[in-house]
Amino acid sequence: MAYWIGCRIIPNSCFRIGSGGFDFGGKIWVGCDSDWVAFDGREEDLWMGLSGLLTVMTGGIGRRMEGLIMDIEDSADESKWTVAKGWERRGWLWVAFDLVCRYFGLLWDGEVECTIPKDDGTLASFVGFRVQHDNARGPMKGGIRYHQEVDPDEVNALAQLMTWKTAVANIPYGGAKGGIGCNPGDLSVSELERLTRVFTQKIHDLIGIHTDVPAPDMGTGPQTMAWILDEYSKFHGYSPAVVTGKPIDLGGSLGRDAATGRGVLFATEALLNEYGKSISGQRFVIQGFGNVGSWAAQLISEQGGKIVAVSDVTGAIKNKNGIDIPNLLKHAKEHKGVKGFHGGDPIDPKSILVEDCDILIPAALGGVINRENANEIKAKFIIEAANHPTDPEADEILSKKGVVILPDIYANSGGVTVSYFEWVQNIQGFLWDEEKVNNELKTYMTKGFKDVKEMCKAHNCDLRMGAFTLGVNRVARATVLRGWEA
Numbered sequence: 001m002a003y004w005i006g007c008r009i010i011p012n013s014c015f016r017i018g019s020g021g022f023d024f025g026g027k028i029w030v031g032c033d034s035d036w037v038a039f040d041g042r043e044e045d046l047w048m049g050l051s052g053l054l055t056v057m058t059g060g061i062g063r064r065m066e067g068l069i070m071d072i073e074d075s076a077d078e079s080k081w082t083v084a085k086g087w088e089r090r091g092w093l094w095v096a097f098d099l100v101c102r103y104f105g106l107l108w109d110g111e112v113e114c115t116i117p118k119d120d121g122t123l124a125s126f127v128g129f130r131v132q133h134d135n136a137r138g139p140m141k142g143g144i145r146y147h148q149e150v151d152p153d154e155v156n157a158l159a160q161l162m163t164w165k166t167a168v169a170n171i172p173y174g175g176a177k178g179g180i181g182c183n184p185g186d187l188s189v190s191e192l193e194r195l196t197r198v199f200t201q202k203i204h205d206l207i208g209i210h211t212d213v214p215a216p217d218m219g220t221g222p223q224t225m226a227w228i229l230d231e232y233s234k235f236h237g238y239s240p241a242v243v244t245g246k247p248i249d250l251g252g253s254l255g256r257d258a259a260t261g262r263g264v265l266f267a268t269e270a271l272l273n274e275y276g277k278s279i280s281g282q283r284f285v286i287q288g289f290g291n292v293g294s295w296a297a298q299l300i301s302e303q304g305g306k307i308v309a310v311s312d313v314t315g316a317i318k319n320k321n322g323i324d325i326p327n328l329l330k331h332a333k334e335h336k337g338v339k340g341f342h343g344g345d346p347i348d349p350k351s352i353l354v355e356d357c358d359i360l361i362p363a364a365l366g367g368v369i370n371r372e373n374a375n376e377i378k379a380k381f382i383i384e385a386a387n388h389p390t391d392p393e394a395d396e397i398l399s400k401k402g403v404v405i406l407p408d409i410y411a412n413s414g415g416v417t418v419s420y421f422e423w424v425q426n427i428q429g430f431l432w433d434e435e436k437v438n439n440e441l442k443t444y445m446t447k448g449f450k451d452v453k454e455m456c457k458a459h460n461c462d463l464r465m466g467a468f469t470l471g472v473n474r475v476a477r478a479t480v481l482r483g484w485e486a
């Protein structure tokens with residue numbers, strides 16, 4: 001029997017895979033609610049465990065954590081990896097320790113205060129976050145989100161997802177995430193610029209070409225990245241590789257805009273291929289018609305897929321003969337949403353996920369597939385284009401129904417993969433043509449699927465567990481090789 005100690009980095013267990021940490025010897029485990037994939041378990045001295053825990057606590061910034069001590073079966077080598085059932089005991093002592101450290105300001109919690117003058121001359125303050133989760137495999141990578149509901153727990157969760165996502169994609173990065181609690185729609189362009197510049201002034205020592213490379217996320221875009229690049233360069237000299245997702249004129253990559261949607265297409269093709277199917281003739285439902293959803297819809301319909309329903313924040317439409325996507329794109333651009341499109345019938349946006357189809361693509365918000373609607377879902381395949389769209393309860397219900405879920409950390413990794421290509425091009429000082437970008441993306445997505453499948457076969461698990469096992473395995477190997485385990 002081995003006792004394991006670790007820190008639960010995400011307190012909000014609504015995220016399917018919530019935890020990572022170190023055992024007594026500093027090895028990594030990862031768990032999802034009641035199931036834990038652990039490896040290299042051996043009985044070790046408590047102080048070694050404490051040092052592992054401290055490594056986690058001091059190795060990054062802004063982590064909220066819960067401690068736990070658990071008993072698991074011995075799994076001395078990779079072939080004996082085991083899924084341990086249940087949390088045995090929670091080490092609340094560590095929670096108390098974390099709180100005391102925070103109270104005395106011993107741990108920086110990843111927050112910065114950004115005060116700017118508004119256009120009317122009044123002052124406004126916003127809280128910004130940058131959470132750096134892991135850098136064993138390379139510089140940390142992750143988006144910056146501007147949204148009124150940005151909170152530290154979610155940023156922590158997303159930073160961790162980035163660590164596993166970059167590892168699954170096999171690109172040389174770790175994971176980070178950031179954001180500012182603001183509603184970008186309420187701010188003028190010049191207010192957004194001032195806010196972005198002040199935020200960059202506060203975090204310029206944390207980010208860098210070889211330390212942490214931000215990218216756009218919800219509420220931010222190429223212009224935000226251009227302001228960060230400019231502000232950062234005032235401190236460190238011209239540094240285009242410090243952010244990705246930039247405008248092409250400032251070193252952005254061709255193909256980046258479509259990359260996540262294109263990655264979703266390649267991921268779907270790879271999955272369907274396993275079942276002797278192709279995109280052509282399949283019926284798709286897509287929730288979200290922003291960057292990811294609209295590109296996925298466009299590329300899937302070009303391959304002969306039939307998009308039978310689409311929704312966004314303005315409404316939802318359905319056409320069982322297939323929606324004319326080029327026309328819907330024009331309509332959505334002109335009317336700022338899909339509502340009012342005449343090439344289909346309006347439906348209740350709440351019913352979009354349970355519409356009859358072969359393949360469901362959630363490409364909007366997290367947590368939308370839950371125990372309330374999981375039983376009603378008719379799709380045979382779900383491609384998670386959004387981050388964490390399926391909650392753990394829904395995951396269980398769907399897996400009992402035989403629905404195959406392609407997990408977010410693989411399915412939407414096309415964006416970060418092309419971000420990596422952008423960073424490589426900036427460091428090389430050489431612009432690739434779009435064909436090269438798209439071909440390289442296809443190679444990475446196809447290889448990623450093969451690697452995930454191999455893990456599933458080796459451990460007899462579903463695609464989500466296979467993807468996380470692959471990601472954790474790669475991060476663990478880098479951690480051990482760098483000598484960080486002790």
Ligand SMILES: NC(=O)c1ccc[n+]([C@@H]2O[C@H](COP(=O)([O-])OP(=O)(O)OC[C@H]3O[C@@H](n4cnc5c(N)ncnc54)[C@H](O)[C@@H]3O)[C@@H](O)[C@H]2O)c1
Binds near residue numbers: 413
């Ligand atoms: N853009 C990327 O490169 C990228 C990469 C990986 C993951 N993701 C994830 O994909 C998802 C979508 O990102 P995006 O870049 O397309 O964002 P976006 O802001 O461009 O689009 C979001 C879309 O979701 C819609 N939406 C919002 N609330 C909705 C609701 N309640 N019901 C239905 N639709 C709703 C919006 O109207 C919009 O069409 C997010 O979860 C994001 O984290 C994006």
